């Protein structure tokens with residue numbers, strides 16, 4: 194592995210988790226965000242995440258300190274110039290991601306530009322970049338420090354060398370890379386989010402309460418958490434936007450977003466991050 198740092202763009206939930214895992218795995222990390230306060234919140238969350246591992250005796254105090262020392266935060270995109278791989282985990286807005294990728298592809302020459310997008314087309318993102326063969330999808334799952342999967346998504350333009358580098362990085366993070374084509378929702382979200390959407394229809398129709406649905410899926414399908422608790426974890430706005438991408442991408446009415454999901458997003462009931470979704474959080 195190279196000694197050059199790995200860049201992470203965006204210090205939200207996913208960017209925090211990715212930066213934590215990189216730093217704990219021995220990589221120098223440059224975590225970029227437009228907002229200084231968000232970088233402060235991210236550093237505190239990463240510290241807390243590593244402390245959980247120390248409390249469980251999965252990490253020593255000195256290893257935690259070393260991991261924190263490998264984490265550098267910045268509000269200057271230019272600071273990512275020296276990175277060997279840059280993992281983008283910015284909000285799921287196509288125009289924002291396209292601008293970031295265009296800028297990053299001009300800022301760097303050889304760096305691999307990986308996106309953690311949960312549903313947008315990698316081929317389209319690569320299309321706005323210089324040397325698009327280095328663009329690839331590297332899709333992590335929430336909570337990143339816990340879940341082992343990384344979907345590796347190949348755009349039309351992605352080179353074999355780029356895929357091989359991302360697979361090696363995934364292995365170095367003690368995670369498993371699964372190759373997936375550049376199709377709307379990739380594999381996991383195409384299966385998982387319509388299930389969440391269907392659970393919202395059950396609530397809307399009064400067929401079952403969120404508590405009943407979650408308990409049923411935990412006990413009857415051995416899911417670690419029910420679909421509506423999972424929706425609250427992912428964010429209802431993110432679930433809605435994935436359904437919209439599926440509906441637009443396939444043009445199939447079976448992907449119609451549940452009106453209740455839309456209403457909840459309009460009301461600002463976004464799940465854990467807003468304190469209320471299908472369940473209420475203190």
Ligand code: CAA
Nearest residue numbers: 242243245246249311333334335336338339382417418427
């Ligand atoms: N850093 C380090 N470790 C952490 C951590 C963090 N930030 N957060 C949790 N952990 C550890 C805990 O310490 C705990 O460790 P032990 O097993 O050693 O005790 C372990 O992870 C489990 O955590 P908890 O005990 O707090 O909680 P739990 O056992 O109830 O599990 C859960 C919680 C991991 C979220 C589990 O319910 C689960 O896996 N749920 C399904 C999540 C899922 O499906 N995610 C995918 C969402 S889709 C997505 O992300 C893609 C997208 O594009 C939208």
